[in-house]
Amino acid sequence: MGNRPTLIDVAKAAGVHLSTASRALNESTSAQISPETVKKVSKAARDLGYTINTVARGLRTKRTQTIGVIVPDLTNPIFPPIVRGIDSFLGPRGYSVLVVNTDNDPESERNHFESLMRRQVDGLIIATGHTDKIILANYHNQGITAVMVNREAAGAPYPAVVGDDASGINLGVAHLAALGHKKLLHLTGPAESSTSRTRAQAFSAACKNHGLQGKIIKCSAYSIDAGQSAMDKFLNQNLHTITGVVAGNDLLALGVYHSLRAHGLKCPQDVSVIGFNNMPFANDFQPPLTTIDAPHYEMGVQAARIILNEIEGEASSPVKIMLPVTLIVRGSTAVAKKI
Amino acid sequence: MGNRPTLIDVAKAAGVHLSTASRALNESTSAQISPETVKKVSKAARDLGYTINTVARGLRTKRTQTIGVIVPDLTNPIFPPIVRGIDSFLGPRGYSVLVVNTDNDPESERNHFESLMRRQVDGLIIATGHTDKIILANYHNQGITAVMVNREAAGAPYPAVVGDDASGINLGVAHLAALGHKKLLHLTGPAESSTSRTRAQAFSAACKNHGLQGKIIKCSAYSIDAGQSAMDKFLNQNLHTITGVVAGNDLLALGVYHSLRAHGLKCPQDVSVIGFNNMPFANDFQPPLTTIDAPHYEMGVQAARIILNEIEGEASSPVKIMLPVTLIVRGSTAVAKKI
DNA sequence: GTGAAAGCGCTAACAT
DNA sequence: ATGTTAGCGCTTTCAC
Numbered sequence: 050m051g052n053r054p055t056l057i058d059v060a061k062a063a064g065v066h067l068s069t070a071s072r073a074l075n076e077s078t079s080a081q082i083s084p085e086t087v088k089k090v091s092k093a094a095r096d097l098g099y100t101i102n103t104v105a106r107g108l109r110t111k112r113t114q115t116i117g118v119i120v121p122d123l124t125n126p127i128f129p130p131i132v133r134g135i136d137s138f139l140g141p142r143g144y145s146v147l148v149v150n151t152d153n154d155p156e157s158e159r160n161h162f163e164s165l166m167r168r169q170v171d172g173l174i175i176a177t178g179h180t181d182k183i184i185l186a187n188y189h190n191q192g193i194t195a196v197m198v199n200r201e202a203a204g205a206p207y208p209a210v211v212g213d214d215a216s217g218i219n220l221g222v223a224h225l226a227a228l229g230h231k232k233l234l235h236l237t238g239p240a241e242s243s244t245s246r247t248r249a250q251a252f253s254a255a256c257k258n259h260g261l262q263g264k265i266i267k268c269s270a271y272s273i274d275a276g277q278s279a280m281d282k283f284l285n286q287n288l289h290t291i292t293g294v295v296a297g298n299d300l301l302a303l304g305v306y307h308s309l310r311a312h313g314l315k316c317p318q319d320v321s322v323i324g325f326n327n328m329p330f331a332n333d334f335q336p337p338l339t340t341i342d343a344p345h346y347e348m349g350v351q352a353a354r355i356i357l358n359e360i361e362g363e364a365s366s367p368v369k370i371m372l373p374v375t376l377i378v379r380g381s382t383a384v385a386k387k388i
Numbered sequence: 389m390g391n392r393p394t395l396i397d398v399a400k401a402a403g404v405h406l407s408t409a410s411r412a413l414n415e416s417t418s419a420q421i422s423p424e425t426v427k428k429v430s431k432a433a434r435d436l437g438y439t440i441n442t443v444a445r446g447l448r449t450k451r452t453q454t455i456g457v458i459v460p461d462l463t464n465p466i467f468p469p470i471v472r473g474i475d476s477f478l479g480p481r482g483y484s485v486l487v488v489n490t491d492n493d494p495e496s497e498r499n500h501f502e503s504l505m506r507r508q509v510d511g512l513i514i515a516t517g518h519t520d521k522i523i524l525a526n527y528h529n530q531g532i533t534a535v536m537v538n539r540e541a542a543g544a545p546y547p548a549v550v551g552d553d554a555s556g557i558n559l560g561v562a563h564l565a566a567l568g569h570k571k572l573l574h575l576t577g578p579a580e581s582s583t584s585r586t587r588a589q590a591f592s593a594a595c596k597n598h599g600l601q602g603k604i605i606k607c608s609a610y611s612i613d614a615g616q617s618a619m620d621k622f623l624n625q626n627l628h629t630i631t632g633v634v635a636g637n638d639l640l641a642l643g644v645y646h647s648l649r650a651h652g653l654k655c656p657q658d659v660s661v662i663g664f665n666n667m668p669f670a671n672d673f674q675p676p677l678t679t680i681d682a683p684h685y686e687m688g689v690q691a692a693r694i695i696l697n698e699i700e701g702e703a704s705s706p707v708k709i710m711l712p713v714t715l716i717v718r719g720s721t722a723v724a725k726k727i
Numbered sequence: 728g729t730g731a732a733a734g735c736g737c738t739a740a741c742a743t
Numbered sequence: 744a745t746g747t748t749a750g751c752g753c754t755t756t757c758a759c
Contacts, residue, residue, distance in 0.1 A: 103506045104446045105736035129463040167442045335674035405730050444752035
């Protein structure tokens with residue numbers, strides 16, 4: 050890549066010392082320099098096409114203005130909005146974002162973590178549900194600044210930004226109850242994930258509150274395939290024993306769609322299905338998916354806000370921000386079938 | 389973030405000179421050092437938990453092992469697979485990826501470009517359809533290493549990795565022709581994008597080849613809304629004059645779905661629809677979308693391979709890699725209705 | 728095979 | 744208000 054001019058070139062062109070040029074060009078120190086000098090230096094910089102070398106600055110200041118974002122898989126549609134939310138807050142403030150995908154593999158996560166450390170990121174935003182307590186505690190012991198997003202911190206007092214999972218599940222169960230459903234099924238995600246546990250607990254509690262019968266089955270991952278095979282297994286043994294499904298997320302709900310179809314069951318006529326997340330295109334599924342909308346973009350924004358505060362401001366006490374969720378009623382839920 | 393040990397700490401612990409430690413720890417120079425010394429230094433590094441500071445290395449070597457990836461919008465589902473493909477190739481080779489979103493805004497693109505330059509990225513992978521010739525020529529004049537992905541280079545001799553758009557459109561038109569369709573419509577994306585132009589031209593040519601009547605209407609963006617409003621406009625004036633639609637991409641196809649529904653038309657009974665990209669969840673739409681599968685992940689891999697070659701190997705002559713596409717027939721296409 | 732020393736481009740005391 | 748100087752952590756040329 051091209052040989053860009055350095056500060057020393059600018060200083061020479063402006064006829065001042067290197068350090069004066071540095072001060073003139075830096076927002077926080079330009080007040081120390083006379084207005085004319087600032088103008089002179091700025092002009093020289095512009096004329097030469099000078100841009101600061103953030104690598105050199107980073108070495109000197111020990112700040113790279115880079116945040117590492119750890120996600121399981123960017124192709125899972127809930128993560129791009131989170132990443133964009135993070136970016137929208139950080140970008141205008143001079144920070145860049147390094148996104149890594151772990152694929153829920155601890156080995157991969159460790160490698161990516163090392164890579165981010167080598168790159169001297171100023172902080173971490175962690176969106177992986179699987180990062181175990183030991184790893185997290187480890188991060189904390191190393192003095193690493195981090196914020197959790199879309200999951201709670203376990204094993205370390207890190208701030209977290211989450212959707213109100215319990216309320217969301219409540220809304221879903223209440224909606225099905227209002228439609229006359231009596232026997233519900235919940236597909237829960239991997240137990241390592243805090244959201245899975247929260248949603249499953251909320252499901253049980255909500256069923257009890259509404260006097261409904263609620264079963265829970267486990268899925269090995271938050272994926273269409275995992276949802277389908279879990280539902281297949283259930284239907285093969287329990288055909289026609291439930292009328293409503295509250296899936297742990299929209300991908301699992303999609304797996305349920307596939308399974309119902311394979312078993313000759315119609316949604317919503319035979320079985321109502323509710324997802325979670327309101328992922329992009331949920332409205333275009335067959336049928337359009339009733340789901341809980343979680344504000345992923347805003348979660349990203351909030352996580353970014355907190356981590357910047359931790360880095361640049363005083364370390365706040367670990368906060369937990371819970372953002373409100375809403376029920377989006379579409380075509381996958383209907384009045385309960387008589388069974 | 390924690391105060392990590394430096395090379396000098398390792399050197400001291402191993403009882404060797406700083407430069408010896410550096411050589412011992414570097415793959416490419418460790419051969420110069422006696423095996424025992426290498427072992428000694430490696431052990432010291434491990435014991436201390438040493439990890440290299442890539443910022444310092446980058447300052448010295450003028451290589452950051454970072455690639456900038458410029459996309460329009462990460463929430464457009466075709467980009468995450470591309471990014472992951474890039475990452476899958478680059479990650480194991482020690483490179484990281486800095487992804488920026490331009491939202492098709494030239495001002496935003498310029499800002500992000502500056503940011504990437506300040507960060508001393510080793511090269512750019514550009515996936516934005518809108519980057520105009522002047523900007524691209526500008527990059528090239530500055531000696532910037534870049535590779536285009538999912539679009540052709542215009543205005544600069546940069547390598548490009550693209551899907552075989554023309555063949556894809558051909559497959560789609562041939563499929564509709566075989567189903568007895570005589571009058572087709574193509575929704576083309578923004579004219580600035582090379583893929584739009586290629587696909588539109590291929591559509592005209594294919595219609596001619598098959599003796600079909602082919603109309604083309606323009607969409608302001610590759611989005612559901614743009615597709616819907618373009619189709620709305622068309623249907624309001626031309627109800628029942630076409631039986632098949634070849635959309636410029638899957639999002640436009642989804643817009644067509646919405647428009648058809650709003651006009652009381654059924655897909656595929658009244659109108660067959662073909663998309664482009666085979667985006668995630670295309671199989672779950674209503675109806676499942678017949679579309680052209682483009683290998684986005686593989687496009688990312690190839691783009692990464694080329695740019696690494698340009699950076700580390702000799703500069704190859706500008707290549708254009710065209711990856712094959714396939715027609716995926718689903719429920720949105722059927723035998724033509726008599727009109 | 729290893730040590731010495733310079734320097735990548737910048738910021739931040741410390742002077743004046 | 745500006746100049747001087749040291750040094751961030753590393754690689755690499757030059758000695759020996």
